Amino acid sequence: MAFFPLDLKLKLGEHSWSPGTVKQAVRLGVEIASFERAAAAFEELTQVPMSRSSLQRLVTEAGQLVVDEQEAEAQAMVRIPKEEEEVLWRQVPVPDSDVMAVSSDGVMINIRDEGWKEVKTVAISAVTSEMNQETGEMEVRLSRHSFRAGLWEVKTFTNHHWTEACRRGLEAAKTIVCVSDGAAWIWAMVFLCFSTRIEVLDWWHAVERLWTIAGGTLEPANAKPWVQWAKGWLMESRLRYLFRQVRLLYPRELPLPEQVRQAVGYLFRNRQRMDYAHYRQLGLPIGSGTVESACKTVVQARMKQAGMRWSRSGAQSMLALRCLLLSDRWDEFPSPG
Numbered sequence: 001m002a003f004f005p006l007d008l009k010l011k012l013g014e015h016s017w018s019p020g021t022v023k024q025a026v027r028l029g030v031e032i033a034s035f036e037r038a039a040a041a042f043e044e045l046t047q048v049p050m051s052r053s054s055l056q057r058l059v060t061e062a063g064q065l066v067v068d069e070q071e072a073e074a075q076a077m078v079r080i081p082k083e084e085e086e087v088l089w090r091q092v093p094v095p096d097s098d099v100m101a102v103s104s105d106g107v108m109i110n111i112r113d114e115g116w117k118e119v120k121t122v123a124i125s126a127v128t129s130e131m132n133q134e135t136g137e138m139e140v141r142l143s144r145h146s147f148r149a150g151l152w153e154v155k156t157f158t159n160h161h162w163t164e165a166c167r168r169g170l171e172a173a174k175t176i177v178c179v180s181d182g183a184a185w186i187w188a189m190v191f192l193c194f195s196t197r198i199e200v201l202d203w204w205h206a207v208e209r210l211w212t213i214a215g216g217t218l219e220p221a222n223a224k225p226w227v228q229w230a231k232g233w234l235m236e237s238r239l240r241y242l243f244r245q246v247r248l249l250y251p252r253e254l255p256l257p258e259q260v261r262q263a264v265g266y267l268f269r270n271r272q273r274m275d276y277a278h279y280r281q282l283g284l285p286i287g288s289g290t291v292e293s294a295c296k297t298v299v300q301a302r303m304k305q306a307g308m309r310w311s312r313s314g315a316q317s318m319l320a321l322r323c324l325l326l327s328d329r330w331d332e333f334p335s336p337g
Contacts, residue, residue, distance in 0.1 A: 017048075022058055023333050025050060029059040030321045033305050056314075063317020065334040066324060070148070074159040077166060093169035096126035096144045099284065100173040102165065102194075103202075103291035104186050107299050110309045111151070119299050119319065120157040121149040123291040124168045127177065129283030138283040146327035147294050149319045151312060154185045162193045170194070177279075179288045181205045182270050201273040202288040207231060209263035216260035217249050237277040243268070298322045 017025070025042050032038035039055040042048070103125075106118040125142040132139050148164040150157065170176055178190045179200040190197060210230045214223035226249075233242040246264060250256055256264065267274070279286050302322060303310065310318070324330060 066320035074163045095169035095173040098174040099127040101125045103288040105291045107295040123294045147323045199273045201270040203286045212263040216257045
C-alpha cells in the first residue's frame with residue numbers, strides 16, 4: 001500500500017477525508033433523518049462527492065468509538081478495584097445548579113431480525129425556580145439537559161445512568177429530584193444510584209389514571225368535571241380524599257372494572273411520590289417532559305421514520321452520537337481513521 005507523508009501531516013484517514021470533514025459529514029448524518037438526504041446535503045454544501053453508504057459507514061465508525069468510550073467509562077465507574085491496585089480518586093464536577101433533575105423512560109425502535117426493542121433513555125437537567133409575584137406560584141425551569149440512551153438491559157442501563165449522573169456532578173448536588181412514570185425498574189434503579197433523593201411520579205401519568213377511573217363509570221359529559229375536581233385534590237395533595245371519592249364512584253359491593261382496578265392500584269402504589277403541593281412549594285418539577293421530549297428528539301426524530309429498521313450496532317452508534325450532539329458535547333466527537 002502506498003504511503004504519503006503528507007497524509008500524516010494533514011491527519012487524513014484511510015478514506016482520505018480530513019477529521020474536520022468527517023466531523024461535519026457525520027453531524028449531517030446524525031441530524032438529518034435520512035443518510036441519503038444527509039449525503040446529498042453534504043455534497044451540495046462542500047462540492048465533495050459523498051454516497052449514502054459512505055456516510056452511513058462514517059457514522060457507524062464514529063458512533064462505535066463513542067459507544068466503546070461510554071462502555072469503558074461505565075465499567076470503570078462501577079468496577080471494584082483489587083486490593084493491590086492503587087486507588088485514584090476522581091474529581092467530582094460542580095453541578096449546574098443546587099437542584100438537579102433526573103428522568104428516565106423507554107421508547108421502541110425496530111431492530112433488524114429482532115423486531116421492536118426498547119431504547120432506555122435518561123435525561124439530566126439543572127433546575128431553577130423563582131416566585132411569580134403576580135400569581136404567588138413557584139415557576140420551575142429546567143435547562144442544560146444531557147442525555148444517554150441505548151439498547152440496554154436494566155442492569156447495564158443502571159451503570160450508564162449512574163455514569164451520566166456522575167459526569168453532571170449529581171454527587172455534589174444539594175437536592176436530586178427523580179421524576180418518572182410508575183415503572184418499577186425505574187424506581188429500583190434510582191434507589192441504587194442515589195441514596196438521598198426526592199421521588200416524584202410524573203403528573204401527567206397520574207392524571208391519565210384519573211381519566212381511566214372516571215371513564216369506567218361516568219358518561220363523558222360527567223367524566224370531565226370529575227377529573228377536573230380530582231386534579232385539584234391531587235395538586236393539593238389530598239390523596240385520602242381522592243381515594244374516598246373514587247370509592248364513591250365504585251361502591252364496595254360492585255366489582256371494579258379491570259382497567260379501573262389497575263389505575264387505582266397504580267396511584268396507590270405511587271402515593272408517596274404524589275405530594276405535589278409540597279413539591280411545588282419547594283420549586284421542584286412534577287413532570288417528566290424532559291425525558292419524554294428526549295425520547296422524541298434523541299430517538300424517534302431520527303430513528304423511527306417510516307420503514308426504518310436498524311442493525312443493533314448501527315442503532316447504538318446513532319444513539320451515542322445523537323446524545324453527544326443534543327447534550328451540546330459535539331466538541332468531544334472522536335474522528336475515525
